[in-house]
Amino acid sequence: MKNDVLRWGIIGGGLMGREFASALGRWFALTDEDLPKAELVAVCDLSESAREWFRRVPTVQQITADAEELLQNPDVDAVYVALPHHLHRDFYFKTLRAGKDLLAEKPFGIDLEAAQTIRDEAENLGRFVRCSSELPFLPGGQRVWRFLSENRADLGRILEIRAGFHHSSDLDASKPANWKRQNATCGQAGVMNDLGMHVAHLPLRLGWKPRSVYAQLQKGYALRPDGRGGQTLCDTWDNALLHCDLEIAGESVPMRWEMKRMAPTETNTWFIEVLGTQAGIRFSTKEPKTLYIFENGREQWWKTTDLGHKMAFETVTGGIFEAGFPDSILQMLASFAAERAGVLGDKFGMVRPEEAVLSHQIWQAALQSHQTKRAVRV
Numbered sequence: 001m002k003n004d005v006l007r008w009g010i011i012g013g014g015l016m017g018r019e020f021a022s023a024l025g026r027w028f029a030l031t032d033e034d035l036p037k038a039e040l041v042a043v044c045d046l047s048e049s050a051r052e053w054f055r056r057v058p059t060v061q062q063i064t065a066d067a068e069e070l071l072q073n074p075d076v077d078a079v080y081v082a083l084p085h086h087l088h089r090d091f092y093f094k095t096l097r098a099g100k101d102l103l104a105e106k107p108f109g110i111d112l113e114a115a116q117t118i119r120d121e122a123e124n125l126g127r128f129v130r131c132s133s134e135l136p137f138l139p140g141g142q143r144v145w146r147f148l149s150e151n152r153a154d155l156g157r158i159l160e161i162r163a164g165f166h167h168s169s170d171l172d173a174s175k176p177a178n179w180k181r182q183n184a185t186c187g188q189a190g191v192m193n194d195l196g197m198h199v200a201h202l203p204l205r206l207g208w209k210p211r212s213v214y215a216q217l218q219k220g221y222a223l224r225p226d227g228r229g230g231q232t233l234c235d236t237w238d239n240a241l242l243h244c245d246l247e248i249a250g251e252s253v254p255m256r257w258e259m260k261r262m263a264p265t266e267t268n269t270w271f272i273e274v275l276g277t278q279a280g281i282r283f284s285t286k287e288p289k290t291l292y293i294f295e296n297g298r299e300q301w302w303k304t305t306d307l308g309h310k311m312a313f314e315t316v317t318g319g320i321f322e323a324g325f326p327d328s329i330l331q332m333l334a335s336f337a338a339e340r341a342g343v344l345g346d347k348f349g350m351v352r353p354e355e356a357v358l359s360h361q362i363w364q365a366a367l368q369s370h371q372t373k374r375a376v377r378v
């Protein structure tokens, strides 16, 4: 495995395509000898300025506006597809049928039906497919995952679970709209399609599948500047509160998922909190170095620790220097490469196709719940 190279292509070189390329550029910082090397060799985007940006990446040999050309390239092993949601199904299919492995972007198809067909196609063709969700790979997310996987019994009876992802950028009514603000391109699930996978990944991996959901959905500004001097319709849900019921050890447990584009003061805040009768744990990117834990006693106190920045896949940086968003992407890509190569071991894995399908089942139930004002079985 040592000398193998995982050769990547990107279809969609916008915001996330560039983040992916930049994170991959730091691959040599990873110290794990079992990981294959990885490099970006091909990029496809319709926009000339997007393609032009990739000329700065020295390993890139092919830059094209035609996805078929990239998919015919025998030097590409796996493709990261970072396109608007209405294009996911078509381009994920093309990628799989071209014999490439796939790193899909969330929400893994615009709706449940798309997600199911992509999952089925990947299974039929035997391709390795994972879906993006990088924030649980930050050191705080990893500590929460380890604690809850290995010390579940220490929590006692679980009382409540809360997880969320909050932005405030949509409070700015002058912010121009893009495809993420329109149902036709973002999907009917709106903010759930946009932010939901970040929230769902860790709870679903811990086996916390909602039995039912009661949802409250809100829209933001109906009109926004279109960036060309006019205005355009924004019809997506901007905020979603999902009150879920699940069963843990024979008990009914409330789990609240919060996805908000209009959360005053919040800028990319990802958090999870789990409270039990004996102990609890809490992490938020608002305090990226701090892990909160409480143990029950005569009084309950939140204990905090500077958790440091040691990563699951160690890097030359060690555990001292601060981790950020690009590091979480590098860790996620390392996880993809390790799992694909069969060397993930007990490390945390990316979202699996069946988890992505389950997330869409939850969003579908949430849409129905909001409409009927009733809890809906998932």
Ligand SMILES: NC(=O)c1ccc[n+]([C@@H]2O[C@H](COP(=O)([O-])OP(=O)(O)OC[C@H]3O[C@@H](n4cnc5c(N)ncnc54)[C@H](O)[C@@H]3O)[C@@H](O)[C@H]2O)c1
Pocket: 011, 012, 013, 014, 015, 016, 017, 044, 045, 046, 047, 050, 065, 067, 081, 082, 083, 084, 085, 087, 105, 106, 107, 132, 133, 134, 193, 194
């Ligand atoms: N994981 C995360 O944290 C995260 C963050 C933001 C977005 N996303 C997801 O990433 C995906 C892309 O989002 P983005 O913010 O990068 O979008 P974006 O609009 O910035 O980029 C999309 C790119 O796709 C290109 N494109 C459109 N149609 C194409 C086609 N037919 N062929 C080739 N290129 C085409 C566009 O020119 C554009 O450069 C979405 O699924 C989104 O939900 C994930």
